[in-house]
Amino acid sequence: MNFDTFFSEELVFFLDVSSQEELFKEMFGRMHSLGYVKESYLEALSEREKVYPTGIQTEHLGVAIPHTDSIHVNKESIGVAVLNTPVSFSHMGMPDETVDAEIIFMLAIQKPDRQLGVLQIITGLMQNKEMLMKIRNAEDEKAIISTIKDYSSELNV
Structure with a gap:
């Protein structure tokens, strides 16, 4: 699997x-208009987040990894959002706690067998303070993609 792709x-x-709803609509809107996800993706994403929250509090900042089933995906991709103001997510594994997420990795994975591998790589990235802060403080899209590519080349994935 080539993570960069x-x-x-x-x-x-x-x-x-x-809000989380506004965040999802913004990211979905572009992902849908570019053909990455189906019309059903937005509702499925919101419903899944209610049952299986994806907020994670790292040592340095909050991150969320919203995703849904592959049937809602046309083309594999991961949207990355850096938020000016954190948005509240329920904590993964502790739904009674919240996480103020500043970075969002919105997954659109077409092959279910890849999802676990992608989540493991993103979890590793989230634990790398230097890389995470480079994404958080990036000035433009190019800097974020460059940081992710640097990270994946370190892992050779």
Whole structure:
């Protein structure tokens, strides 16, 4: 699996949103208009997040990894959003706790057998303070994609 192929500058977002719903609509809108996800993706994403929350509090900042089933995906991709103001997500594994997420990795994975591998790589990236902060402080789309490619080349994935 070539991890880099999931990312593109057209799916990098710098957003000023005030809710998870607004965040999902913004990211879905572009992903859908570019043909990455089906119309059903947005509702499926919101419903899955209610049952299986994806917020994760790292040592340095909050991250979320919203995703849904492969039947809602046309073309594999991962949208990356850096938020001006954090958005609240329920904590993965502890739904009574919340995470103020500043970075979002929105997965659109077509092959279910790849999802676990992708999640493991993103989890590793989230634990790398230097890489995570480079994404958080990036000035543009190119810098985020470059950081992700640097990370994946270190792992050779």
